[in-house]
Amino acid sequence: MHETLTDYNFAYLDEQTKRMIRRGLLKAVAVPGLQIPFGGREMPLPYGWGTGGIQVTAAVIGPDDVLKVIDQGADDTTNAVSIRAFFAKTAGVATTEVTTEATLIQTRHRIPETALTSGQILIYQVPIPEPLRFIEPRETETRKMHALSEYGVMHVKLYEDIAQFGQIATSYAYPVLVNGRYVMDPSPIPKFDNPKMHQNPALQLFGAGREKRLYAVPPYTDVVSLDFEDHPFEVQSWDSPCGLCGSTDSFLDEVVMDDAGTRLFICSDTDYCRIQRERADG
């Protein structure tokens, strides 16, 4: 459908840049959850729109890869369409909307509902990689806090939530402890998705373009959501099933249907929703 661009290198980035990013990724995999600074490049898409994820994808993609891109869990959201078209154009790779067919999945704000398998790579777009940033705005300070595992402030923040609201009032970008060492921002995925990161067979790579940071969770790594013994971590649940496929175990988006405020709850993962409907029909 798209003609492959010839004016630019395969997958847009030059090979030296890809090598630089891969070196960063190797270090990130070696020290799970640690943020690795990298020489993020200016991309032809705006900062904040997935430049980190795009650079990671460009660095690891090969001609035989099959790429899936989702935003809010959906393959058909405008930015997912735009990024998928970017790689179809610059790398000429095959693309898919089927989670199980993809070798690389670039995502913004969701982890697919369909379980990932060994050999797949999930690439997250990250806006603010520093989980401590809204507690301590200075990079020089947060770097020290990570080095010393000084994470007490994060627990204090969660405790203050409980004191004020009776529960932890963080519903997305919920902080996790990776491999028992580094507190990590899982990117703004709903906390619903946090348990999927734990001991996942797929390689999880994170790219923050504007902030110029890479980090990773290797396959089968412990990823624990921070909580308290008397206030254990819990995920969201819905009273009604998906209005399209009837699923009761997926993350639901709320769609306002009319001016009277009628609501429809539907799967945010469009591929998962399709599979459930096909299963029901078949």
Added chain:
Amino acid sequence: MYVAVKGGEKAIAEAHALLAELRRGDPDVAELSLDQIQNQLSLAVDRVMNEGSLFDTELAALAIKQAQGDLIEAIFLLRAYRTTLPRHGVSTPIETTDMRVLRRISATFKDVPGGQILGPTYDYTHRLLDFALAVEAMDETDWDHDAHHHDDALEDQDTETEEASPTLSRVLSLLEREGLVEQPPSAVSTPSVDLTREPLDFPAARETRLQALARGDEGYLLSLAYSTQRGYGRTHPFAGEIRSGVVMLHCPVEELGYALPLGEFLVTECDMINQFQGGGDLEPTFTRGYGLQVGLSERKAMSMALVDRALRADELDEERLSPAQDEEFVLAHCDNVEAWGFVSHLKLPHYVDFQSELALIRALRQAAETPDA
């Protein structure tokens, strides 16, 4: 109904078609040429080259045309192109003392060797709309063409040279000789960080800070500079020297064993003299802030010099109390492509995060209504 919520490939293609139509405007009106932009909107071209970190008037003009005159969008276009270019080498530092001067003023001395040279400046224009310019074909006005355009300035170097003395000594060197102002830093021994290739690291060296400021947003730096004048990190500045003119760029070639002249280009430099330090055993000495931009970009060069000086607070043992003195605050937010990217990303769908917050706030309200639950 559900499909209407989601966008798609077709919607994007239609949006691009509409954009192309809007960009072109009324087809009965003649299309802008890059030549016209380069010549008649040269200050916009300069800004785009500075903040786009690429000296190429033609590409900058193209970016401005493509962006419908939205300069931040044009800067983004130029940066996204620049990032694909290979780095062939590192030039030797330009010698601005050898500048063939188009404009040079000092606010610290009534007269200086070589004189005050106003050059092409808006400074003393009365800001009255010139309705004569509204009429087309104004080629025969009494405006001095040579002084007005880069290309002309570059082409007419020979005549410039005859008119002005080839080089003018620097105003601050007069004070340096008496030891009244700090010496400029000597050549940097280690190669500077290239911020387009390496991430910004804190604390940053002064040359790294200057690099970030050089491609920083003009409006942001202007406001920060202004804030120092209003007491938020006061530095008592004087415009020691502001000069614009043509300098030669050299690049060392290993095989040749010397630096090869690549060509000349127009730059604007600002040397600010600031409050003195000293006391105790130290003799009181004026300090300085520095700004440099390509083209005629005086507002930016002055703002840069003021912010550079404010950011030297630690080095000069000053208390850091104001935003302009705060390196992480200033440098992490001065890039308008980064800033606009992150602000604009709020336009992207956030259904999932918002749904999470909705579910949370409903749960919190429910818990508040039934406190025993």
